[in-house]
Amino acid sequence: MGKRTGCSKGKGGSMHMFNTAKNFFGGHGIVGAQVPIGTGIAFAEQYKKSKGVVFTCLGDGAMNQGQVYESFNMASLWKLPVVYVVENNEYAMGTSVPRSSSVVELCKRGEGCGVPGRQVDGMDVFAVVGAADDAAKLCRNGNGPILLEMKTYRFRGHSMSDPAKYRTRQEVDEVRETVNEAVEFAQNSPEPDVDELYTDVYK
């Protein structure tokens, strides 16, 4: 919303939210750019010998970006501790997976660069947690990168109203209320001070 109370003081925008204290290194506005960056954070974890694992998330559309395969290659070559989470909801903006991708089984797309992949039911919270746990364990033990293809579906209309087997009506209402409170706080927040235009260009 471009407000001074935002996590980047209103200067980043909806695609650029960061919280380094919680190890969240942000969204990025350039499709696919986050993949080498996430791979780089994994590189730094390995360099620091920290036993950390990095989850780098991308959509089915980003899977056709060249730099994704460049990252896969280096992650595999150097055995970097990174789990690539591909959220496949079948559509990249208006373009479906079969219309844009010659090989539609996205979990297999890393094999050519040495990254093994698994397909997971992205609508099943327990399947997702289990797969993430297993992948993180493998990565931490120095086995190199893994790709998890989360099969999900894009809902039409308001997804909050659609029934979903993993949550109750009450839970939806509670979440809706929390979201509404947050939205109200954000909408009532002031814009950043105009002095902020020229701050933070350099450290």
Added chain:
Amino acid sequence: MMVREALNSALDEEMSADPKVLLMGEEVGEYQGAYKISKGLLEKYGPERVLDTPITEAGFTGIGVGAAFYGLKPIVEFMTFNFSMQAIDHIINSAAKTSYMSAGQISVPIVFRGPNGAAAGVGAQHSQCYASWYASCPGLKVLAPYSSEDARGLLKAAIRDPDPVVFLENELLYGESFPVSAEVLDSSFCLPIGKAKIEREGKDVTITAFSKMVGYALKAAEILAKDGISAEIINLRSIRPLDRPAINASVRKTNRLVTVEEGFPQHGVGAEICASIIEDSFGYLDAPVERITGADVPMPYAANLERMALPQVDDIVRAARRACYRSVPMAAAQSY
């Protein structure tokens, strides 16, 4: 000391002083560096800190930026800056803009370095100068060393700097030797970013240049001196930030300006300097400002055409004479 040794020693000293500093790029390790700039570093620091990458600029530049996000200090080498275009999204969107977009939460202490501009007979795709493109971007710092002192001091400054720095070397300067003082050789030596150097004082005309063109400008100054024209030669050292106070002070003294660069004329470094002087020191000018640049053509391969496509010492001499009203109405290099 040769420029090559100056760069090598700077890399060595900074890697020795800070374990977070690492070097990555094509052939930087086992091959000892495509131009031998990283000679000996793999043996000394090991493969974890001197990484031979596959030929994947977009990928390894992004990896370098990610590593910088997480607290390391990578030095990413491009075999030439022409190949940086494969990775330019990461240099601009991932590195340069992140401190701003995160309101200072994430800093990106990364250095992008390699040879820039023309070499000798390497053709259009291997000869472009990227100084003006990178220098137009807020969030980047852009440096261009000339001498061995520049190479040591500016590279050390770049590596220590918390922001992304584009470090533009020059292949033809690698083998050139310059005298260096004991102060320059000390491992604590560092030059400030954003400060130009007056290589030669003068009173009749200010000539600005960077990288290889500084040498040409100095030769031009010798020739001009025989004609009684005293040229002040400014070695920019820093393209972004540009040392506007130093350039303005010089022009206010000499009242005439000629800018020199190898790159393309439109939207070049000289265009920025001329605009800056007109904005800040218009009343001091006694002659129109003039930019000497490379020709407005992709670099030709043939040696005679390449010579015509780049500024030569004579072009600088003629421009300085024009600024001092000493004839020759036509510029040496025509554009369309």
